[in-house]
Amino acid sequence: MATTTRERLLEAGLSLLLQHGYHDLGIQALLKQTNTPKGSFYHYFSSKEDFAMQVIDRYMVEVHLGLDASLGDLALTPLGRARRFFELSREKYRRDGYMGCMLGGLGQELSGVNATFASRIEACFSEISGRIADCLEEARRRGEIPGEADPRELANLLLNCWEGAALRSRLLRDPAPLDRMLDFTFSAATRAS
């Protein structure tokens, strides 16, 4: 076994939480799928909630890698870099079978019931939006988007609409809503508001 037990559990958690959500994922099922005894699980994680939180941390590591790759691609214009991030996310969704975004899924399921998750997930969105906003700020300076546009608002708007498209894409198991959303919002963003 190349990876450690902890790694194996977190890795499986990424796909199982994406598919099943939080409440429908049983610890037993996770353990069976990864051939892990219960003792190991509770050696590394203090509770199911702690586990899910660490899975979210891991998810965010991947998200930031995607942000690094896209927003740092100087071959593209700033606005193109922002769009590239969403396109990279779409490719990730494709590899997962168009199950949408884990943050959106857990956010919907848990934000009415668990304030810890709600604020953690909102913090994730805010983090992502912040990095996109910095990129859009540069796009504004370069004249790619109107001078009166607010990069932070626009970044939040793009991210929120993206999450909605991801939900519809999850329901349909189809990427079309994602592309439609990108075409519409990015072409609108270049014009005066």
Add this chain to the structure above:
Amino acid sequence: MATTTRERLLEAGLSLLLQHGYHDLGIQALLKQTNTPKGSFYHYFSSKEDFAMQVIDRYMVEVHLGLDASLGDLALTPLGRARRFFELSREKYRRDGYMGCMLGGLGQELSGVNATFASRIEACFSEISGRIADCLEEARRRGEIPGEADPRELANLLLNCWEGAALRSRLLRDPAPLDRMLDFTFSAATRAS
């Protein structure tokens, strides 16, 4: 008691499913909150899944009432009517404490796990989108939106982005994302794509 037991259960189901989602809502909790014995519940509903489906039906009745009230308001332009529907929805969300949309919540939680729910909820979205599309078609004929715009695609896009804004609004318990989304998408829709 003015309403019937069945009514009372469905009514409570609307708010409890919105807040807790499906898996976190126990039958026992529902019964306790409504002072209903278990026998009555299983007299009216064959299972928890059947119950949730009927709650969705009831939710859709309210949605269609909202669509009737807004899309049928001839004092507004066709595009204004479509926007009015979302504004009415926002008022409903406010009354519920900004917990977002039940379809979005259940869709995210269950579509990875239960195909029956997934297709039912997708059908709901498709229904709503269809009615908005008819309205946008008239907006197109009246020249409110560009002639080359596709009303069905635009309606789906508005609905999807709305759902994303509703998720963010749920996380923040704040209506701002909803209004931002409406301002952006409706002003963009009036310009050529």
Add this chain to the structure above:
DNA sequence: TGGTTTGAGTAGACCGGTCAGTCTAGTGGA
């Protein structure tokens, strides 16, 4: 009209199964 029947609806004890989490014993490499 008055007595009987019937069944929709109420009531909650109870069922097997599964849940997250605990506990003790053992293992193997440093």
Add this chain to the structure above:
DNA sequence: TCCACTAGACTGACCGGTCTACTCAAACCA
């Protein structure tokens, strides 16, 4: 020797769902 880690039996609580007993008002009929 020591301790991080593996291993899984076990716990009590709770899950959705079943079952039987009961209530009571409407339907029925002499």
